[in-house]
Structures are given as C-alpha cells and as structure tokens.
Amino acid sequence: xxxxxxxxxxxxxxxxxxxxxxxxxLVAVLGMATALLILPLLAIIGLLVVxxxxxxxxxxxxxxxxxxxxxxxxxxxIIGTLWLVGVSLLxxxxxxxxxxxxxxxxxxxxxxxxxxxxxxxxxxxxxxIVHALFGVGAFVLFLGLxxxxxxxxxxxxxxxxxxxxxxxKEALASVPxxxxxxxxxxxxxRWQTIRYVVLPNSISGILTGVILQVSRAAGExxxxxxTGAAFYLPFLPQxxxxxxxxxxxxxFTVSTxxxxxxxxxxxxxxxxxxxxVLGVNLASIIFRSYLRSHRKW
Amino acid sequence: MxxxxxxxxxxxxxxxxxxxxxxxxxxxRVCGFSAIFFVFAIFLFVFTSGADFILHRLDxxxxxxxxxxxxSSIANKRYGxxxxxxxxxxxxxxxxxxxxxxxxGAAVFISEFTSGKLKESLKIVVELLAAIPSVVWGFIGIAxxxxxxxxxxxxxxxxxxLNGGIILGLMSVPIIVSIGEDALKAVPDSYxxxxxxxxxxRWQSTYKVLxxxxxSGLLAAVLLGVGRAVGETIAVLMAxxxxxxxxxxxxxxxxxxxxxxxxxLGETARGSDHYQALFAIGVLLFALTFVVNLTADLLVRGTxxx
Numbered sequence: 001x002x003x004x005x006x007x008x009x010x011x012x013x014x015x016x017x018x019x020x021x022x023x024x025x026l027v028a029v030l031g032m033a034t035a036l037l038i039l040p041l042l043a044i045i046g047l048l049v050v051x052x053x054x055x056x057x058x059x060x061x062x063x064x065x066x067x068x069x070x071x072x073x074x075x076x077x078i079i080g081t082l083w084l085v086g087v088s089l090l091x092x093x094x095x096x097x098x099x100x101x102x103x104x105x106x107x108x109x110x111x112x113x114x115x116x117x118x119x120x121x122x123x124x125x126x127x128x129i130v131h132a133l134f135g136v137g138a139f140v141l142f143l144g145l146x147x148x149x150x151x152x153x154x155x156x157x158x159x160x161x162x163x164x165x166x167x168x169k170e171a172l173a174s175v176p177x178x179x180x181x182x183x184x185x186x187x188x189x190r191w192q193t194i195r196y197v198v199l200p201n202s203i204s205g206i207l208t209g210v211i212l213q214v215s216r217a218a219g220e221x222x223x224x225x226x227t228g229a230a231f232y233l234p235f236l237p238q239x240x241x242x243x244x245x246x247x248x249x250x251x252f253t254v255s256t257x258x259x260x261x262x263x264x265x266x267x268x269x270x271x272x273x274x275x276x277v278l279g280v281n282l283a284s285i286i287f288r289s290y291l292r293s294h295r296k297w
Numbered sequence: 298m299x300x301x302x303x304x305x306x307x308x309x310x311x312x313x314x315x316x317x318x319x320x321x322x323x324x325x326r327v328c329g330f331s332a333i334f335f336v337f338a339i340f341l342f343v344f345t346s347g348a349d350f351i352l353h354r355l356d357x358x359x360x361x362x363x364x365x366x367x368x369s370s371i372a373n374k375r376y377g378x379x380x381x382x383x384x385x386x387x388x389x390x391x392x393x394x395x396x397x398x399x400x401x402g403a404a405v406f407i408s409e410f411t412s413g414k415l416k417e418s419l420k421i422v423v424e425l426l427a428a429i430p431s432v433v434w435g436f437i438g439i440a441x442x443x444x445x446x447x448x449x450x451x452x453x454x455x456x457x458x459l460n461g462g463i464i465l466g467l468m469s470v471p472i473i474v475s476i477g478e479d480a481l482k483a484v485p486d487s488y489x490x491x492x493x494x495x496x497x498x499r500w501q502s503t504y505k506v507l508x509x510x511x512x513s514g515l516l517a518a519v520l521l522g523v524g525r526a527v528g529e530t531i532a533v534l535m536a537x538x539x540x541x542x543x544x545x546x547x548x549x550x551x552x553x554x555x556x557x558x559x560x561x562l563g564e565t566a567r568g569s570d571h572y573q574a575l576f577a578i579g580v581l582l583f584a585l586t587f588v589v590n591l592t593a594d595l596l597v598r599g600t601x602x603x
Contacts, residue, residue, distance in 0.1 A: 019498045026500045027410055033402030034419060037474070040467055041426050044437055095328050102329025106322070118594060119332040125521075125590035126339060126583060127528025128431075129555045133579040136562075137342035158335050165332065191318045219430025222530040222555075226562055248432045248531075255436045256535055270436050274429065281428040285421055 045274070052271035055264030061272070065250075069232060069258045074269055079236055080149075080244030081276075084224060085217045087153035087240055088160065092217075093210050096161050100168025100206070105194055124162035128222040131159045135227040150240040152228025159223055160213045167209025171202040174295075204291050211284040219277045221248040231257065247273045340583060347576030354570060355577060366541045368561070368571040376574045378581070383543050384551035388533060389526040391462025391547060392469055396522050399466075400473030401515060407474065408481035409503055420478075427471035431532040438464045438536030452548040456538035459547040464536045465529055469522035476521055476597075480514020481507060513596040520593035524586050530555040554578050 059073060066072030107113040135155030145151040175198050183193040199206075221229075229249040237244040251273055255266040344351070355376065363377025407419050442460045446452050450459070484507055492502035508515070538550030539560065552560070558575045565572040 019501075023498045023500045027406075030402050030406035030410060033399050034406045037399060037403050037426065037470055038419075038422050041422060041429075044429070044433075047441065095331050098325050098328035099331050102325045106325060107329060116329065116332055118591065119336045121594045122336050122587055122590050123332050123339075125524050125528065125586050126336075127530060127555055127586055129530040129558045130339065130343060130528075130579050130583050130586075132562075133343045133346065133558065133576055134339040137346040137576070138338060141346075141567075142342065158339075161332065161335065189318055191321050215428055219428070219432070221430070221432040222559055225559065248430055251432050251436055252531060252535070255439055266436060266440070270433050274433050277428055277430055278425055281425060285424060289417075 045278075048267060048271045048274060052264065052267035052269075055268035056271065060268060064234075065232065069254055070261050070265070074247065074250055074272065076233060076236055077245040077247045077250040077269070078272070080229065080246045081218055081248070083149050083237055083240075083244050084153050084156060084228070084246055085214050087149060088156035088217050089210065089214060091154060092157035092161050092164055092213055095157075096164025096209075096213070097168050097206055099161075099165045100172060101194060103165070104169045104172040105190070105198065120162050120165055123158075124166075126159075128159065128220060131155055131223045132226050134158070135223055140227055146241070147226070147230075147243055148228050148241050149237055149244050150228070152224040152244075153240070155223045155227045156217045156220060159220065160216050163213045163216055164209050167212060168206050171205025171209065172198060174205060175201045204287070208284050208288045208291070211280060211287070215277045215280040215284070218280070219248055219273065221246075221252055224249060225252075247276070340580075343576055343579045343583060347573040347580065350570050350573030351577050351580070355574070360577065364543055366557070368565075368574055374570065376570075376577075378554065378578060380541050380543050381552055381554045381557050381578070384537070384541075385527055385553040385555070387458050387544050387547075387551060388461045388465055388537060388553055389523060391458060392465035392526045393519070393523060395463060395466030396469040396473055396526075397519055400470045400518070400522065401477055403470070403474045404477030404481060404515075404518070405503060405507075408478045409499065409507070420475075423471045423474045426467075427475070429468075431468065431529060432535075434464050434468055435532040435535030438532065442536065446548075450548060456536060457548050457550050458537065458544050461533045461537035461551070461553075462547065464532050465526045468529060468532060469525050472525055473518045473522040476518035477511075477515050480511040480518060480597075483514060484510045517593040517596040520589055520596070524589040524593065527589065528555065528582065528586050530559050534559050554582055558582075 061073060061078065062075050063073035064076050065074070103113065103116065107116070132155065135151060135158075139145050139151040139154045140147055143151075145154075179197050179201065180193050183197045184190075188196070224246055228243055229246045230243045231245075231249070231253050233243060233245055247269065251266060251269045254261045254269060359375070359377050361377075361382075362379055363375065364380040364383075365375035365377040366380060367373065367375040403419075403423075407416060407423075411419060438460050439456070442463060443456060446457070446460055452459070488506055488510055489502055492506040493499070497505070533553050534556035537553060537556065539552055539556075540550040541552045541557075542549065544551045558578055561571070562575055565575065
C-alpha cells in the first residue's frame with residue numbers, strides 16, 4: 001500500500017483504529033481550547049456581578065461621586081457617556097452610512113475603491129491612543145473646540161466610522177441585484193432606486209451596525225481622556241462645549257488614580273459599563289439573527 | 298452590473314432624475330472618500346503636532362536605539378524609546394504565545410467540528426468577548442490577575458509583563474478566532490471532500506489540506522491580533538506597571554509605547570519637546586500598525602483572489 005501512496009500527503013491506510021482515537025484526542029483538545037476562551041468571559045462577568053452587585057443600587061446609579069470619589073455614585077459618568085455616544089453617533093452615522101452606500105452602490109472595482117478599502121482597514125487598526133493624539137491636534141487645538149464633549153465625540157466618531165461603513169456595506173450587499181434592475185427598468189434613477197428600494201430593504205441591517213458603533217463608543221477610554229472627559233466634575237454638562245465625566249474614564253480613575261476607594265465602587269462601575277456594552281451588543285446580535293430568519297428573499 | 302443595466306440606468310437618469318440628485322450623489326461620493334481623508338488627516342495632524350521637534354531636535358538614532366527615556370530630567374533630557382519598544386514587543390510576544398494557539402485552535406474547532414446552534418452560540422460568545430471594553434480588561438488585570446500572579450509566582454509587584462501579556466492575549470483571541478474562522482470557511486468544501494474520500498481522517502485533512510489552503514488567511518488573523526495587541530492602550534497602561542526598562546523576566550514591570558503617551562500626555566506643557574516627543578511616538582505607532590494592517594489585508598486579499 002505505502003508505495004502507491006507516494007504522491008499523497010498522507011498514508012492511504014488512514015482510517016485505522018489508532019488514527020480514529022488520535023482524532024478523538026484532537027477534537028477534545030480543540031474543544032478544550034474553545035472552552036478555555038468562554039471561561040474568562042463567564043468568570044469575568046460572574047466575578048463582576050458577585051462583587052459589584054451588592055454595591056449597585058438606585059442611589060449608586062443616580063447620585064454623584066462624593067468624598068473625593070470614595071463614596072457616592074456614578075450618575076454624572078452615565079450622563080457623560082450618553083452625551084459622548086449620542087453626539088458621536090450623530091456625526092458617524094450619516095457619514096458612515098453614506099460611505100457604505102458609495103462603496104456598495106456607486107464604486108466600481110477600481111484601484112480607487114481598493115485604496116478606500118485599505119484606508120478603512122487602516123482606520124480600524126490605528127491604535128486608540130493615536131486617535132487621541134489626532135483628536136488633540138485636530139479638534140481640541142486646530143479647530144479650537146477645546147477639551148469638550150464635541151471634541152471627544154468627534155474623535156470617537158472618526159474611530160468608530162469603520163464599524164458603520166463595514167456593516168452598512170454588508171447590509172446593502174444583501175439586497176439582491178434583481179431588485180435594483182427591476183427598478184432601473186421602470187425608469188428610476190440610481191438615487192431613486194437606492195432611496196425607494198435598496199434602503200428600505202436594508203435599513204434594519206444598517207441599524208445593527210449603528211447599534212454596534214454605540215457599544216464601541218461607550219467602552220472607549222483613551223480617545224476621550226485628553227479630548228473632553230474629565231476625572232471629576234461637580235456639575236452635569238449643559239452643552240457640547242462643556243467637559244463631561246464618562247463611565248469608562250470613571251472606572252480608570254477609581255481603579256488607578258484615587259487611593260483608598262472602597263472595593264465595591266470600581267466593581268460596580270465596571271459592572272454597569274460591561275452591562276451597558278454587552279447589553280447593547282447582544283441586542284444588536286439578536287436583532288441581526290431575527291432579521292436573517294425573517295428575510296423575505 | 299452588466300452593460301445593459303448600466304445603459305438602462307443612464308437612460309432613466311435623463312428622464313426622471315430630480316434636480317437634487319447630482320447634489321446627493323456628490324455628498325455620497327465625498328463621504329465615500331472620508332476614510333482616506335481621515336487616515337491622511339490622522340497622520341498629518343499627529344506628525345505636524347510634533348514636527349518642530351521631529352525635524353529639528355530629534356536624534357533619530359537616539360530615538361530608536363537608546364533605552365534612556367528621561368523626558369522630564371532638568372539637566373539631561375533623553376528621548377530614547379528602545380525600552381518602550383521592547384516593552385511593547387515583550388508584552389505582545391507573550392500575548393501571542395497565548396492567543397495564537399488558543400485562537401487558531403478555537404477557529405478550527407468552530408469552523409470544522411461544530412455546526413448549527415453550537416456554532417452560532419460559539420460565534421456569539423467570541424463576538425461578546427471582543428466587545429469587552431479595554432478599561433474593563435485593565436481593571437481585571439489590576440483587581441484579579443494581579444493578586445493571582447502574586448500568589449502563584451511570588452512576584453514582588455503584580456503589574457508586569459506576565460499580567461499585561463495574559464490580558465492582551467485574551468483581548469486578541471476574538472479577532473484571531475473570527476478572521477481565522479473566515480479563512481477556513483473560504484476553503485472550498487471540495488477540498489475537504491476530496492481529502493476525506495482519499496481516506497484521510499479529519500485531523501489529517503485539517504492539518505495537511507486545510508491549513509496549507511488557508512495559510513495566508515490564518516497568517517492575516519495572527520497579524521491582526523498582533524496589530525490589536527501593539528495598539529492597545531488603557532489595558533496595558535493599567536496592567537503592566539510603570540517602569541521604563543528592558544525587562545529581564547516576565548515578572549518585570551514594563552512600559553509600552555502606547556501606555557507612555559497615555560500616562561504622560563496630560564502632564565506635559567503643550568508644545569514642549571516632551572509633548573512633541575509623545576507625538577513622535579504616535580507617528581512611530583501609526584507607522585507600525587499601518588505596516589501590520591497593510592500586510593494582513595494583502596494576505597487576506599491574496600486568498601480571496603485564489
């Protein structure tokens with residue numbers, strides 16, 4: 001047998017008992033590797049819940065930090081995160097969705113499109129602290145926005161743009177080509193086709209990407225550190241020109257910058273942040289799988 | 298789109314296009330190019346913010362090859378980033394030592410040995426793992442890993458290469474799993490069928506057929522994991538300690554390139570040499586991740602073209 005198998009990458013007598021038991025071992029090892037990845041997720045969530053939940057109360061959620069951050073709650077940080085996420089969404093969503101429309105509906109397969117694609121990949125890969133430097137250089141100083149919610153949100157918007165572009169493109173690509181052809185044959189222009197046929201059939205997929213952007217923006221710390229988020233503010237932000245506190249920044253502060261913080265405070269803060277981010281993410285995943293199972297074509 | 302439908306579209310435009318349409322299409326086009334604009338803008342602003350120092354007073358040899366980072370010394374300021382670079386490399390290397398076997402193993406398991414509900418659930422878990430904010434990982438490094446490492450290894454301080462490496466490894470795994478899974482999925486089923494029909498076991502087909510076929514995609518997955526680890530800021534700032542030094546063991550404390558910017562930017566005077574040197578590190582980081590991401594993208598594209 002073995003002389004006949006010279007050209008093959010494996011022995012022809014492969015399915016033997018020994019090989020089969022070796023395969024069982026392999027599957028077990030690979031399965032263990034996968035299980036070991038799930039373990040930290042469960043352990044982290046479990047630990048944060050166990051240690052943070054007792055400190056979690058309505059009072060914690062709705063009161064300001066007190067006694068130099070060693071007491072009180074996280075209300076201003078929650079409000080600040082909502083401001084940052086909201087404003088960055090207002091900027092990133094339209095640009096990102098339109099960019100996705102351009103890439104899927106207008107751009108041909110040319111070198112320009114390739115460069116745009118490369119730029120998106122690189123924009124997604126730029127380290128968050130370099131985004132922070134960009135935010136300081138461009139928004140805080142050059143545009144003169146100062147350290148403000150607006151500057152921080154713009155930084156977040158640039159950073160999360162690739163998320164929206166990629167998912168918009170994917171949502172548009174799932175609309176079958178015959179839909180467009182039918183519309184063109186009826187005499188509609190390209191934009192009319194997009195507006196009345198493509199977008200209505202992909203809007204929920206686009207929304208999924210927008211939701212993902214929210215979860216990403218809410219968790220970031222480095223890009224907002226020097227552009228608009230403050231360690232502590234005695235007042236709530238009134239406009240986009242104010243600075244604000246943020247959940248992620250607050251977790252960083254209470255776990256590294258302030259001495260003698262009672263243990264439950266950072267745990268509870270981490271639990272709220274993780275709950276927010278994973279909750280939004282899970283919502284997007286559930287929404288997406290619901291869409292896939294209810295697609296009409 | 299074929300030529301016929303293009304002609305139909307062109308016909309339609311002349312008949313019923315609204316006056317607003319050119320404006321809308323122009324806005325869409327501008328937004329389409331936004332990614333290019335922002336990548337250029339990032340490089341431009343980070344570079345120009347440090348340009349005066351980078352072009353006139355920065356000794357490139359010292360910047361890249363000296364381990365002496367004394368930006369706030371009064372008598373003898375030094376801007377050598379080698380120790381920081383080695384800090385980044387050591388933490389990243391340790392992270393990859395953990396993330397690559399686990400990540401690729403999980404990618405193979407999810408892609409080849411699961412199906413249906415189990416596959417979907419595992420992919421969701423990977424997605425959720427990727428969504429955990431880096432500040433939460435950093436907090437886990439401080440609050441959980443740190444005491445654990447002190448107990449297990451008797452390290453004098455828990456904030457060290459080991460701690461940062463494990464945290465970064467866990468953070469890089471999801472990207473390796475999802476890109477690796479994509480690469481394996483892209484291998485045509487006929488390869489698997491042919492290999493199994495020849496009498497190979499599933500392990501043999503995975504190892505001898507799938508791995509070579511998905512090679513560049515798997516390499517791209519690892520590279521993107523490296524990119525993520527090199528660029529990560531807050532988690533390593535919190536988990537690796539603050540000593541600017543070349544580490545001699547995994548229990549030494551180090552400082553990475555990213556963490557240095559995050560730790561010092563707030564304390565420097567705007568426009569000072571120190572401030573501009575931090576932007577120079579930013580340029581270095583931008584260049585590093587640019588090369589890594591570009592290579593990964595070319596590899597992924599290479600597989601797709603085959």
